[in-house]
Amino acid sequence: MIKIVMYEQVHTMASHIRYSPLPTDSSDTSHIKKGKFAFPKISRLKVIGVLFIVLLSVGMVAISCLHKGHCLNNAVCNTVIQNNLSDFGQLKSEHVKFHHMKKRLPQCIIIGARKAGTRALLTYLNIHPDIVVKGPEMHFFDDDDFYHQSLESYRKQMPFSYRDQITVEKTPAYFTEEEVPERIYRMNKTIKLLLLFRDPAERTLSDYVQIAEGKKSKNKPVASFEEHVLDSKGNINRSYKAVKRSIYHKHLSHWLEFFSLDQIFIIESQDLVDNPAGVMYEVEEFLQVEHKIKPSNFYFNKTKGFYCIKTDDVQKCLADSKGRQHPDVDTTVQRKLRRFFAPHNRKLYKMIGTNFHWLEE
Numbered sequence: 001m002i003k004i005v006m007y008e009q010v011h012t013m014a015s016h017i018r019y020s021p022l023p024t025d026s027s028d029t030s031h032i033k034k035g036k037f038a039f040p041k042i043s044r045l046k047v048i049g050v051l052f053i054v055l056l057s058v059g060m061v062a063i064s065c066l067h068k069g070h071c072l073n074n075a076v077c078n079t080v081i082q083n084n085l086s087d088f089g090q091l092k093s094e095h096v097k098f099h100h101m102k103k104r105l106p107q108c109i110i111i112g113a114r115k116a117g118t119r120a121l122l123t124y125l126n127i128h129p130d131i132v133v134k135g136p137e138m139h140f141f142d143d144d145d146f147y148h149q150s151l152e153s154y155r156k157q158m159p160f161s162y163r164d165q166i167t168v169e170k171t172p173a174y175f176t177e178e179e180v181p182e183r184i185y186r187m188n189k190t191i192k193l194l195l196l197f198r199d200p201a202e203r204t205l206s207d208y209v210q211i212a213e214g215k216k217s218k219n220k221p222v223a224s225f226e227e228h229v230l231d232s233k234g235n236i237n238r239s240y241k242a243v244k245r246s247i248y249h250k251h252l253s254h255w256l257e258f259f260s261l262d263q264i265f266i267i268e269s270q271d272l273v274d275n276p277a278g279v280m281y282e283v284e285e286f287l288q289v290e291h292k293i294k295p296s297n298f299y300f301n302k303t304k305g306f307y308c309i310k311t312d313d314v315q316k317c318l319a320d321s322k323g324r325q326h327p328d329v330d331t332t333v334q335r336k337l338r339r340f341f342a343p344h345n346r347k348l349y350k351m352i353g354t355n356f357h358w359l360e361e
Contacts, residue, residue: 101160105151106134106167108192108287109184111255112175114245115206116198117269120306120318122170124280127297127309130289132161134169141184142177151187166287168194176244176251185258192287193259198269199358200246200345201337204229205326207242226333236340243340249347261352268356276307335361 110118126133140146140154161167174180175195184191198206205225212222231237238244245251255264265286272279277295284291298307301317308317342360349355 101162103155103158104161104167105155105187106158106169106191107188108166108168108194109174110168110170110172110194110196111180111184112172112195112251113197113203113248114172114175115203115210116172116196117267117272118170118172118196120272120276121194121196121267121283122168123309123316123318124276124293124297125168125283127311128284128289128292130164130292131166131168131287132159134159134167137171137173138169139171139173141180142171142173147183166289175255178254181255181258189258191259191263193255193264194267194283194286195252195264196267196269196272197248197348197356199356200248200341201334201359204242204246204337205329207245209326211242225327225329229333229337236336246341247344249344249351252348252351256351266352266354273306 110121112118122133122135125131134157138154138157140157146153158167158169174184184193208225208228212225215222228240229237229243236243265283267279267283276298277293280293281291284293297310299310299315300306301308304317306318308315338359338361341358345356345358345360
C-alpha cells in the first residue's frame with residue numbers, strides 16, 4: 001500500500017510539470033530572448049585571464065623599475081606610477097612599499113648650514129637610485145619632545161628602502177644646536193654627515209630675507225636688515241641669530257668632539273651652485289655609491305639663474321622660494337659684516353684645512 005501511494009503522488013506531481021521543448025536544430029535560436037547580449041562562458045574566462053595577465057605584467061614592471069632605480073628615467077615606469085611622484089620628480093618611497101623594503105634609520109644626514117643650499121643638495125641626491133631621501137625636515141635631534149619619544153618613532157618617519165640603499169635626512173638646524181652632535185653619535189657613531197658652508201655675510205642676509213618674507217606673508221611689521229644686524233652703537237649685533245649661525249667654527253667644534261673630519265663631507269655652497277655635477281661626483285665618492293648622477297642630469301636655467309634637474313622624462317627646478325632676490329644693503333654695513341666674520345673664517349679654514357677665500361672687506 002505504501003509503495004502504491006508514493007507512486008501515485010509522484011505521478012500526480014509529474015503531471016503538473018511543464019517542459020519547454022528542446023530545439024530540434026542547432027541553428028534554432030528562437031528560444032533565446034532578443035535584445036540581450038551575453039558572452040559565452042569561455043569568452044568570459046578568456047577576458048578575465050587577459051586582464052589578470054595585463055595587471056600582473058604592469059605590477060612586475062613597476063616593481064622592477066623601483067628596485068632598479070629606473071622610475072625617474074623610464075617612461076613606462078613613470079606611466080605606471082605617475083601618481084606617486086614627489087616634488088623632486090621621483091617616487092615617494094615613504095608611501096610605497098614592496099617586498100624586502102623597510103623603514104631604516106638614516107645612514108647619512110645633511111646637518112646644515114641653514115641657507116647654504118641644503119635643499120638643492122637633497123634634491124640632487126634624490127636622482128641617485130641607491131639613495132632615498134626624506135623630503136621634509138625632521139627636527140628629531142633638536143626637538144626635545146620629539147627626541148624623547150624614542151628612535152623608533154624617528155625610524156617610522158623615514159622612507160621605505162632596500163637594504164643596499166642609503167637613507168638621507170636633512171635638517172639644517174642641527175648644525176647650530178649644541179646637544180645634537182652627541183644625540184646623533186648615540187644613534188650611530190659611524191654615520192656620514194654632509195655640511196655646506198656659505199659666505200657668512202651672504203648667508204646672514206639670506207637668513208634675514210627668509211624670516212622677513214615669512215613675516216610679510218602674515219602682515220607682520222618687518223624691520224630692515226640694517227636694524228637687525230647692527231646694535232645701538234653701530235657695531236655688528238652679536239646676539240642676532242642670523243649672525244650667530246654664521247660663526248661656523250664655534251658650531252663645528254661641537255661636532256668634532258664626537259665625529260672626525262673624515263665623517264663630515266664639507267661643501268662650499270658656491271661650488272654646488274656653479275658645478276653641481278662635479279660636487280655630486282665627490283659626494284658619491286664620500287658615500288661610496290656608484291657614480292649615477294651625470295652632468296647630463298643638470299641644465300642651467302637662465303631665468304632662475306641656477307641649475308635645474310634634467311632626465312629623460314623629467315625637468316625640475318627648485319621652488320620659487322629658492323634663490324630669492326636680496327635687498328640692497330649699504331656698502332658700509334657690508335664691509336662691517338665681512339670684517340667681523342674675517343677672523344672667524346680664518347679659524348674655520350684652520351680647523352678644516354681648506355681656505356674658501358671669502359671676502360674680508
